[in-house]
Amino acid sequence: MQLTFVEGLPVASVTFNHVYKRYGSTIVVKDLNISIKDKEFLVFVGPSGCGKSTSLRMLAGLEEISDGEILIGDRVVNNVAPKDRDVAMVFQSYALYPHMTVYDNMAFGLKLRKTPKQIIDERVQEAAKNLGIAHLLERRPRQLSGGQRQRVAVGRAIVREPSVFLMDEPLSNLDAKLRVEARSFISKLHQRLETTFIYVTHDQVEAMTMGTRICVLSAGELQQIDSPFNLYHNPRNVFVAGFIGSPSMNFFDAIVREVDSHLMVDTGVFQLQIPTERSAIYRSHVGKPVILGIRPEDIHDMDYEPPGIVPSKIEANVDVIEQMGNEMIIYLEEGEKNFIARTDPRTRARIGGRMGLTINMDNMHLFDKTTELSLAYEDKQQKSHAPV
Amino acid sequence: MTDLATPPKTYTPTPVRSRFALGNRERNLITKVIAYLVLILGAIVMIVPFFWMVSTSLKDSTSIFILPPEWIPLQPTLKNYEEAWDVAMLPRGFVNSTFIAVTSTIGEVFASMLAGFAFARMRFPGRNALFGILLVTMMIPGVVMLVPSFILFTQLGWVNTWSPLIIPVLFGTPFAVFLSRQYFATLPADLEDAAKVDGANYFQTFLFVFLPLARPIMATLFVLGFIARWNDFIGPLIYLRSTELYPIPLLLARLNSLYEQNWTLLMAGATLALLPILFLFFLLQRYFVESVALTGIKG
Numbered sequence: 001m002q003l004t005f006v007e008g009l010p011v012a013s014v015t016f017n018h019v020y021k022r023y024g025s026t027i028v029v030k031d032l033n034i035s036i037k038d039k040e041f042l043v044f045v046g047p048s049g050c051g052k053s054t055s056l057r058m059l060a061g062l063e064e065i066s067d068g069e070i071l072i073g074d075r076v077v078n079n080v081a082p083k084d085r086d087v088a089m090v091f092q093s094y095a096l097y098p099h100m101t102v103y104d105n106m107a108f109g110l111k112l113r114k115t116p117k118q119i120i121d122e123r124v125q126e127a128a129k130n131l132g133i134a135h136l137l138e139r140r141p142r143q144l145s146g147g148q149r150q151r152v153a154v155g156r157a158i159v160r161e162p163s164v165f166l167m168d169e170p171l172s173n174l175d176a177k178l179r180v181e182a183r184s185f186i187s188k189l190h191q192r193l194e195t196t197f198i199y200v201t202h203d204q205v206e207a208m209t210m211g212t213r214i215c216v217l218s219a220g221e222l223q224q225i226d227s228p229f230n231l232y233h234n235p236r237n238v239f240v241a242g243f244i245g246s247p248s249m250n251f252f253d254a255i256v257r258e259v260d261s262h263l264m265v266d267t268g269v270f271q272l273q274i275p276t277e278r279s280a281i282y283r284s285h286v287g288k289p290v291i292l293g294i295r296p297e298d299i300h301d302m303d304y305e306p307p308g309i310v311p312s313k314i315e316a317n318v319d320v321i322e323q324m325g326n327e328m329i330i331y332l333e334e335g336e337k338n339f340i341a342r343t344d345p346r347t348r349a350r351i352g353g354r355m356g357l358t359i360n361m362d363n364m365h366l367f368d369k370t371t372e373l374s375l376a377y378e379d380k381q382q383k384s385h386a387p388v
Numbered sequence: 389m390t391d392l393a394t395p396p397k398t399y400t401p402t403p404v405r406s407r408f409a410l411g412n413r414e415r416n417l418i419t420k421v422i423a424y425l426v427l428i429l430g431a432i433v434m435i436v437p438f439f440w441m442v443s444t445s446l447k448d449s450t451s452i453f454i455l456p457p458e459w460i461p462l463q464p465t466l467k468n469y470e471e472a473w474d475v476a477m478l479p480r481g482f483v484n485s486t487f488i489a490v491t492s493t494i495g496e497v498f499a500s501m502l503a504g505f506a507f508a509r510m511r512f513p514g515r516n517a518l519f520g521i522l523l524v525t526m527m528i529p530g531v532v533m534l535v536p537s538f539i540l541f542t543q544l545g546w547v548n549t550w551s552p553l554i555i556p557v558l559f560g561t562p563f564a565v566f567l568s569r570q571y572f573a574t575l576p577a578d579l580e581d582a583a584k585v586d587g588a589n590y591f592q593t594f595l596f597v598f599l600p601l602a603r604p605i606m607a608t609l610f611v612l613g614f615i616a617r618w619n620d621f622i623g624p625l626i627y628l629r630s631t632e633l634y635p636i637p638l639l640l641a642r643l644n645s646l647y648e649q650n651w652t653l654l655m656a657g658a659t660l661a662l663l664p665i666l667f668l669f670f671l672l673q674r675y676f677v678e679s680v681a682l683t684g685i686k687g
Contacts, residue, residue, distance in 0.1 A: 057581075060581075060585055061584070061585075062581050062584060062585070081584075081589075082584045082585050082587075083584065083585070083586070083587035083588070083589075087585065088585060089581070089582070089585045091578045091581065091582060092578075093576060093578045095576065095578035095579050095581065095582035096582075097579065097582070097583075097597055098601060099600045099601055099603075108583075108586050108596070109585075109586035109587050112586060112587040112588055112592060113587055156582075156586070160586075
């Protein structure tokens with residue numbers, strides 16, 4: 001394995017090469033190709049059953065790989081036992097050994113590797129100090145709170161000084177407040193340890209806030225792998241567009257039409273003009289069915305439309321209003337089509353009333369109706385100079 | 389004008405109840421009384437023979453058949469204990485019984501735990517079929533196997549040695565395997581995965597993670613196995629011929645000859661034989677309780 005050493009920690013890249021996982025005739029992971037760079041924080045995200053945990057477990061060596069190969073560094077690890085893969089894992093349930101003290105829980109992996117006692121002690125003490133659990137070393141897991149257990153589980157992984165950290169939904173058993181704290185704590189940990197992190201979650205907020213790159217999976221297939229910014233602003237297909245962002249993107253079945261040399265998107269209820277500078281890409285789709293995607297924050301109250309956009313005005317019925325203080329979530333309905341807007345909190349909408357809206361068409365997305373792929377994906381990807 | 393400060397009176401209907409209907413409290417009380425009566429009855433059935441044994445062991449042989457019976461001997465004596473100790477060769481018996489019971493039970497528990505772990509935690513072809521066969525063997529009455537095993541052990545040359553009493557058990561017993569498998573199956577799979585990632589092989593996972601968690605089951609199995617071995621009469625009776633190899637039950641049986649029933653000596657010997665079991669039970673009792681405390685790992 002080709003390793004470079006940064007502050008005593010070996011760092012390694014990880015590669016998934018046409019990886020499949022089958023249980024009988026069910027395919028859980030399908031032709032997964034990912035290359036994860038040194039020191040990267042990669043997040044696997046997707047709805048439950050999408051194969052994200054299975055992929056992580058294959059990397060850890062806890063599941064067999066049905067086909068393809070997984071490399072850590074430049075070593076194929078398909079037939080390498082978990083203990084020889086130089087990975088450490090934090091489990092959703094933490095999986096602390098109930099009969100051992102916190103100290104023994106953290107030292108267990110090192111003891112098995114016959115690490116000298118003095119080194120074990122140094123590493124455990126240091127990790128415990130950094131994690132703020134030094135005063136808990138003599139306790140047993142059942143005497144700890146959820147947050148403390150989570151830190152012990154992380155500590156157990158840290159002392160091993162692995163080349164790859166694997167985390168399988170480590171925050172999902174914490175309450176909302178602790179989860180926010182733990183998120184930044186894990187991000188900081190990644191910066192300090194400077195090693196590869198692979199993190200599985202179903203929570204897109206965790207994915208967006210922590211990952212340097214995010215890998216979106218659905219039904220065992222890779223949908224898109226990109227930086228949080230690109231994933232949000234240039235989703236490759238309808239699934240990614242709908243999965244990332246909350247409330248999710250609004251979708252409308254539509255047809256592209258050309259009217260007076262302008263391109264229009266016609267949903268049947270609204271006719272919206274495509275900005276001239278974006279027309280070129282869509283011209284070949286005139287007359288074809290497409291899916292129009294508009295994020296809730298690109299639908300504004302007419303009275304509070306931001307300056308500098310190409311406005312497209314529509315009207316709709318107001319169904320439900322959620323006042324969040326900093327913003328307002330409005331559930332709208334027009335022509336039996338429901339959609340959501342996220343507007344200025346000062347918006348004076350009434351439930352059951354009509355409301356004038358402005359759509360920012362600069363940020364709209366068009367997807368092919370049959371393949372569900374974004375029509376502008378390649379083009380945007382080339383122009384993208386977004387921060388990664 | 390209504391006074392705004394006082395809230396309007398609300399009507400709460402008083403529940404109408406027959407004079408003979410029972411409330412929840414009365415019903416609970418009756419259930420409790422019945423439960424305690426049953427338990428007390430059970431306790432009497434358990435304790436009386438035990439008490440009678442101890443009482444008899446403290447009497448002299450003339451006063452045991454007095455009517456009405458003397459529950460508490462008027463002139464208690466320890467003479468029977470001294471006599472039984474010597475006549476029945478109990479010192480020898482204690483050594484023999486302890487050796488047989490301890491070695492076989494330790495082996496039995498460890499082997500059964502190993503097998504239970506494998507059945508619960510390892511995936512191998514034919515696992516369920518094998519486990520089914522194991523359960524079926526539990527349903528075969530012991531007496532059916534008596535003659536075949538005797539023939540087998542005769543051919544092995546094990547007759548008049550402790551081998552037939554110890555060695556077969558060292559490979560585990562179906563009930564113990566069953567019990568430990570059921571317990572290991574309830575422990576979370578994440579524990580096993582965590583140990584694997586931490587660098588443990590199957591045996592280390594068993595030894596350092598699963599076995600310590602199974603202490604309550606081990607204690608239970610040890611007590612049950614020890615009692616069964618300690619009290620075993622038929623096994624030693626069939627295989628052992630030399631008196632110096634006899635465990636306690638056989639030695640006590642020798643006190644009863646064809647023409648004479650040495651009740652007082654027998655009861656004194658039986659009381660003595662009971663002491664190690666009592667001691668073991670009190671020693672391991674806390675593990676039975678602990679089994680309840682070991683709940684989950686999430687919490």
